Amino acid sequence: MLWKFDIKDKLAEKGFQLDEEFVVLEVCNPKEAERVLKENKLVGYFLPYKIVVYKDAEQTKIGLPKPTALISMLDEPALQEIAVDIERRLLSCIDKSV
Secondary structure, three states, X not given: OOEEEEHHHHHHHOOOOOOOOEEEEEXXXXXXXXXXXXXXXXXXXXXXXXXXXXXXXXXXXXXXOOHHHHHHHHOOHHHHHHHHHHHHHHHXXXXXXX
């Protein structure tokens, strides 16, 4: 994990209120980042990957924009294969944390 952005706390610092927790975790595997950026620098628009954790009606929700959906915008089969692997690993991490 590179960074934890607590949106509720940040809004409070600015004088705004959010009733429920809302956190964005930014994650990056340096080896994979290097690999995909060497293929196409436009991938940088999607990095680092974000995992969002928030409460909705007393239920904790965890999700992320799917790497396969993001990479599909570039229409490069080699990158799509990498995205499938990265997505599988990210979802596995989320599943282990629940």
